Amino acid sequence: MADARSDILARIREALQVKAPKPHFKSEETQGQPVKVGKQWLPDGGETTEASLVILAEQLAKLKAVLIRVPDEAAAGVAVADLARAKAWKQVAYHGASLVRPVAAALPCPSWEADASFEKQKLEGCDAAITSCEAIVAQLGSILVSSASSGGRALSILPHVHVVVARVDQVLPDLATAIAQMEAKHGAQMPSMLSFITGPSRTGDIERILVLGAHGPKELYLVLVG
Amino acid sequence: MSDAKQIFIKDATLNAADGDQRAFIRKALGGYYVNRDLQKARYRDWERARDAASLAKWTAVNDLANQLEKFTANFERNGGVVHWARDAAEARAIILKIAADANAKAIVKSKCMTSEEIHLNDALEKAGYGVVESDLGEFIQQLRGEAPYHFVFPCMHVKREAISELFTKHLGTAPTDSPEELTMIARRHLRQLYVDADIGITGANFLVAETGQISITENEGNARLTAALPRIHIALSGIEKVVSRLDDLAVLLPMLATAGAGQPMTCYNTLYAGPRKPGECDGPEQFHLVLLDNARTRLLADPEQRDALHCIRCGACLNVCPIFKNIGGLAYGTTYQGPIGSVITPHLRGLKQWNHLSGASSLCGACTDACPVRIDLHHHLLHNRRNAMKQSPSLFDRAFHAGFGFVMKRPTLFALGGKVFRATLPLLKKLPLPYMSAWLKTRDLPAAPAKSFREQWKDHSHG
Numbered sequence: 001m002a003d004a005r006s007d008i009l010a011r012i013r014e015a016l017q018v019k020a021p022k023p024h025f026k027s028e029e030t031q032g033q034p035v036k037v038g039k040q041w042l043p044d045g046g047e048t049t050e051a052s053l054v055i056l057a058e059q060l061a062k063l064k065a066v067l068i069r070v071p072d073e074a075a076a077g078v079a080v081a082d083l084a085r086a087k088a089w090k091q092v093a094y095h096g097a098s099l100v101r102p103v104a105a106a107l108p109c110p111s112w113e114a115d116a117s118f119e120k121q122k123l124e125g126c127d128a129a130i131t132s133c134e135a136i137v138a139q140l141g142s143i144l145v146s147s148a149s150s151g152g153r154a155l156s157i158l159p160h161v162h163v164v165v166a167r168v169d170q171v172l173p174d175l176a177t178a179i180a181q182m183e184a185k186h187g188a189q190m191p192s193m194l195s196f197i198t199g200p201s202r203t204g205d206i207e208r209i210l211v212l213g214a215h216g217p218k219e220l221y222l223v224l225v226g
Numbered sequence: 227m228s229d230a231k232q233i234f235i236k237d238a239t240l241n242a243a244d245g246d247q248r249a250f251i252r253k254a255l256g257g258y259y260v261n262r263d264l265q266k267a268r269y270r271d272w273e274r275a276r277d278a279a280s281l282a283k284w285t286a287v288n289d290l291a292n293q294l295e296k297f298t299a300n301f302e303r304n305g306g307v308v309h310w311a312r313d314a315a316e317a318r319a320i321i322l323k324i325a326a327d328a329n330a331k332a333i334v335k336s337k338c339m340t341s342e343e344i345h346l347n348d349a350l351e352k353a354g355y356g357v358v359e360s361d362l363g364e365f366i367q368q369l370r371g372e373a374p375y376h377f378v379f380p381c382m383h384v385k386r387e388a389i390s391e392l393f394t395k396h397l398g399t400a401p402t403d404s405p406e407e408l409t410m411i412a413r414r415h416l417r418q419l420y421v422d423a424d425i426g427i428t429g430a431n432f433l434v435a436e437t438g439q440i441s442i443t444e445n446e447g448n449a450r451l452t453a454a455l456p457r458i459h460i461a462l463s464g465i466e467k468v469v470s471r472l473d474d475l476a477v478l479l480p481m482l483a484t485a486g487a488g489q490p491m492t493c494y495n496t497l498y499a500g501p502r503k504p505g506e507c508d509g510p511e512q513f514h515l516v517l518l519d520n521a522r523t524r525l526l527a528d529p530e531q532r533d534a535l536h537c538i539r540c541g542a543c544l545n546v547c548p549i550f551k552n553i554g555g556l557a558y559g560t561t562y563q564g565p566i567g568s569v570i571t572p573h574l575r576g577l578k579q580w581n582h583l584s585g586a587s588s589l590c591g592a593c594t595d596a597c598p599v600r601i602d603l604h605h606h607l608l609h610n611r612r613n614a615m616k617q618s619p620s621l622f623d624r625a626f627h628a629g630f631g632f633v634m635k636r637p638t639l640f641a642l643g644g645k646v647f648r649a650t651l652p653l654l655k656k657l658p659l660p661y662m663s664a665w666l667k668t669r670d671l672p673a674a675p676a677k678s679f680r681e682q683w684k685d686h687s688h689g
């Protein structure tokens with residue numbers, strides 16, 4: 001008996017001997033030609049940086065994520081320290097990125113660099129995580145983190161609060177641009193995890209009523225520098 | 227009549243008569259309609275975006291063998307291991323073997339309909355593993371010992387009081403009627419389980435051929451945790467989930483969220499390329515992908531309905547379906563409920579036993595309109611009806627068609643039949659006819675004309 005792989009591939013090739021018609025399209029222009037992303041039909045992400053920032057702020061507000069804009073890195077440190085005091089954080093884990101380290105150093109509570117000495121039990125006990133990110137998608141209010149830029153897989157999902165520190169020039173108009181940038185940056189060597197985070201963790205499983213903080217962070221802050 | 231059909235008719239009749247439950251489902255979906263329309267309005271051209279989405283899936287599915295070869299080569303280059311399973315039994319055996327080889331004990335799962343399809347939990351539990359569903363809805367359904375009601379909203383039919391009772395009984399927590407508190411109970415209960423589990427099992431929403439990544443869409447973060455903390459990650463996916471380019475996701479991910487849940491984007495859309503890489507601080511040591519056929523190639527061989535394999539399981543067709551809203555998801559008795567389930571289940575499990583689902587449709591076409599990848603759902607229900615009739619017509623069908631043909635070929639007989647029908651039409655309301663009486667109870671029949679159309683035609687053309 002042939003192995004499952006060749007069996008299944010043979011079944012597929014046999015099945016595809018008969019061609020299927022193309023889907024019926026709404027518009028004549030799309031008929032037949034391969035659609036390059038079709039991003040011009042998706043929600044607007046803004047033509048200019050200014051426009052993108054307006055859309056981003058709107059999206060984040062709807063998602064119940066908090067946007068904090070600060071002029072420089074020192075102000076970012078102050079903003080996050082204020083947050084730590086207001087929320088009475090006791091333990092914070094952070095990703096050792098150049099944008100994050102000074103922010104962590106300004107914290108009023110103990111903190112540790114999670115990617116240097118990863119321990120899942122210790123991470124579970126943390127109040128908050130501070131990471132950088134790969135990019136921000138204005139169109140959808142999504143923050144793209146990766147195992148490379150955000151201290152691995154667990155840091156941005158396990159603690160109850162997630163704070164992302166980013167520069168304004170990391171804001172991209174739309175998802176298509178973010179994906180193109182990832183392909184250009186990583187090519188065939190993608191980080192083992194890339195995650196588009198769109199708002200704090202949520203569920204509607206009980207009577208379709210929205211509850212934040214199902215399993216991931218209940219609170220999501222984006223500190224935008226510049 | 228097949229067993230499945232008998233059970234279906236019984237359950238559907240019962241549920242359709244339960245006005246309270248129907249009102250509850252309608253109310254639960256109310257917010258979805260509003261949010262979906264708000265999100266759709268943000269698209270610069272929703273209909274053309276649907277063109278792009280359907281073309282992306284069409285391209286991949288119609289080149290499936292090459293795309294899968296490309297995907298698996300890239301997936302393995304990233305350090306993952308691919309397993310192929312012809313059917314459910316093979317898929318279960320593969321996963322059991324991975325678990326045994328790894329000397330695993332505890333398994334945590336995130337939502338995966340394909341695992342429902344192959345009855346994976348049963349097999350794992352029989353083999354002695356502790357298996358916990360981590361998606362809140364699936365967790366509730368697991369405690370209830372019930373199949374999911376809706377493949378995106380698994381426990382949308384359960385009232386909060388029932389969930390509170392369930393948690394009190396199984397987890398010993400105090401009763402509450404707050405959805406927020408109930409969610410936090412599950413959150414607290416599950417957190418340690420992720421940390422302790424040896425294996426995390428997830429599904430996959432898309433397999434990206436050009437990069438070898440798998441894409442997982444979720445709101446709660448449970449899939450992220452499932453793929454981050456245990457030392458082994460197993461993903462289970464149907465072979466049809468492949469797309470050729472990463473770029474395709476720029477259209478498919480937002481549309482999946484908007485069509486299915488009225489969101490701009492699902493909370494977490496995550497791409498995985500292999501296990502933990504050198505230099506990364508966490509992540510699983512092993513990453514396995516089980517690719518399942520389980521009769522999908524049979525559906526692929528039908529060019530007329532091949533587009534049913536484009537389905538991205540968003541759930542939109544269920545949310546708008548009048549049948550789903552009235553009979554509920556459990557009555558279908560299938561892994562995939564609603565219109566898409568009625569289309570594909572006869573292919574996956576046999577037309578003879580499952581064709582009755584194609585009859586459970588008003589053919590209103592709401593599903594076809596809602597589908598982000600333009601699957602011609604309501605016509606496929608008609609195709610299934612036609613195919614079933616060709617394959618094994620019932621005695622009634624055969625007798626009816628023979629009788630109809632006989633009369634149609636004989637004009638005098640036809641005219642006589644018409645006369646008798648017109649004369650006896652008022653009697654219809656009085657006779658206890660199956661199905662028809664209920665319909666006629668609250669409706670008046672129009673009076674029958676004195677003369678048939680042909681008689682009137684003759685009169686007029688002479689006059």
Ligand code: SF4
Nearest residue numbers: 537538540541543597
């Ligand atoms: S058939 Fe279309 S609408 Fe229904 S679940 Fe699949 S993709 Fe969504």
